[in-house]
Amino acid sequence: MHVGKVVGNVWATKKEESLEGLRFLLVQPFTVDGPPSTEVIVAADPIGAGIGETVIVAHGRAARHAIGRGHDVGFQVAVVAIVDQLALGDGEPFEL
Amino acid sequence: MHVGKVVGNVWATKKEESLEGLRFLLVQPFTVDGPPSTEVIVAADPIGAGIGETVIVAHGRAARHAIGRGHDVGFQVAVVAIVDQLALGDGEPFEL
Amino acid sequence: MHVGKVVGNVWATKKEESLEGLRFLLVQPFTVDGPPSTEVIVAADPIGAGIGETVIVAHGRAARHAIGRGHDVGFQVAVVAIVDQLALGDGEPFEL
Amino acid sequence: MHVGKVVGNVWATKKEESLEGLRFLLVQPFTVDGPPSTEVIVAADPIGAGIGETVIVAHGRAARHAIGRGHDVGFQVAVVAIVDQLALGDGEPFEL
Amino acid sequence: MHVGKVVGNVWATKKEESLEGLRFLLVQPFTVDGPPSTEVIVAADPIGAGIGETVIVAHGRAARHAIGRGHDVGFQVAVVAIVDQLALGDGEPFEL
Numbered sequence: 001m002h003v004g005k006v007v008g009n010v011w012a013t014k015k016e017e018s019l020e021g022l023r024f025l026l027v028q029p030f031t032v033d034g035p036p037s038t039e040v041i042v043a044a045d046p047i048g049a050g051i052g053e054t055v056i057v058a059h060g061r062a063a064r065h066a067i068g069r070g071h072d073v074g075f076q077v078a079v080v081a082i083v084d085q086l087a088l089g090d091g092e093p094f095e096l
Numbered sequence: 097m098h099v100g101k102v103v104g105n106v107w108a109t110k111k112e113e114s115l116e117g118l119r120f121l122l123v124q125p126f127t128v129d130g131p132p133s134t135e136v137i138v139a140a141d142p143i144g145a146g147i148g149e150t151v152i153v154a155h156g157r158a159a160r161h162a163i164g165r166g167h168d169v170g171f172q173v174a175v176v177a178i179v180d181q182l183a184l185g186d187g188e189p190f191e192l
Numbered sequence: 193m194h195v196g197k198v199v200g201n202v203w204a205t206k207k208e209e210s211l212e213g214l215r216f217l218l219v220q221p222f223t224v225d226g227p228p229s230t231e232v233i234v235a236a237d238p239i240g241a242g243i244g245e246t247v248i249v250a251h252g253r254a255a256r257h258a259i260g261r262g263h264d265v266g267f268q269v270a271v272v273a274i275v276d277q278l279a280l281g282d283g284e285p286f287e288l
Numbered sequence: 289m290h291v292g293k294v295v296g297n298v299w300a301t302k303k304e305e306s307l308e309g310l311r312f313l314l315v316q317p318f319t320v321d322g323p324p325s326t327e328v329i330v331a332a333d334p335i336g337a338g339i340g341e342t343v344i345v346a347h348g349r350a351a352r353h354a355i356g357r358g359h360d361v362g363f364q365v366a367v368v369a370i371v372d373q374l375a376l377g378d379g380e381p382f383e384l
Numbered sequence: 385m386h387v388g389k390v391v392g393n394v395w396a397t398k399k400e401e402s403l404e405g406l407r408f409l410l411v412q413p414f415t416v417d418g419p420p421s422t423e424v425i426v427a428a429d430p431i432g433a434g435i436g437e438t439v440i441v442a443h444g445r446a447a448r449h450a451i452g453r454g455h456d457v458g459f460q461v462a463v464v465a466i467v468d469q470l471a472l473g474d475g476e477p478f479e480l
Contacts, residue, residue, distance in 0.1 A: 295472060298387065299477065
């Protein structure tokens, strides 16, 4: 999953200590030609996305880079961009 | 799969020796707008989650970091946080 | 997902700074013997693919290599080839 | 896929040379609340699992560690534990 | 996806330069107890598999090892073995 909509927030008091102070969002994958995905993932959010925004989500080393706490960190999924325009096929771009 | 509910425990006597003494949980992915996932994954649990709790699960290097036995370890999925509040859309947060 | 069709573009103003100036495409996975995939992924495009083209998509280190900005970069999915011919089974290759 | 049942064996004469002498099993993912998975994966088996046993499967570096041939090896999925007891919800553990 | 059948070939003229001269195959995942997968993946083929053969596919570092061009290469999925016998459950092995 690499693009989706922010559909919620989660809060965790008990967690791996390297995650202290990180925001965690629920992101629902973007789909075409079908029903919305029932899958939801958690992503750390170092850039400040809000509910309803469409975001690009990175995994692994790229996500750790974006989180910005080095590579000894206890999560590997992060929001790295907030999508403001999207175009499908030859259609006009539309604002999100 | 990055967020789900703890639905069971597994015990393994015969295993890769670096896994000795680790707890293993069965975690069922969280879904929205649809039936529960039929998928179940196994996660090592270094933080003490219980049956019915919602947890954040890390993979790869992040999971090895959370397991805390260095990077020469025979598993790469781990519980890294126990979710205590969750909010969908603009709704109020609710306790889990 | 490793092969698919370019179905759209996304633009993001607010993003992890290492992604500045990168093009991002929406890619829909290629399927056989069934309906088109409803999944869509985002891939960085360092080679200039266009809407409707079939592309090979790399992940992780291979994608970072293709992006060409070193390994401290905030995304790990990239278009690495534009497919111009494809053959299924013993059939003749056809142009895409 | 991280837990499943051993449903078969595969043999390959022509293979990447670092895989010489490794056993390969077919493993079907464990599911709950639904039909069995139709997906099957291949895992190298360095610990001697048998048909019908439930196993934990590792990926990536963890699997290479378990295979025990260093990190220049041509496969990255391995059986790392044989599950002998499993409990769902608050139920009693049962033998597998 | 780690085991599947070779169902096609793809050719790409425009590609990341480290991929020059590599063969690319379309591989359809092996399934049990259900319809064939509609998913198809691309794998680099350094060992010479043919249409209709069942192959084991590696990902990430293992695939780069099998490709044999070092780790600065623009793809991370590769055929690493050609399966010649397969047995399901306690059945007799059969040739593929």
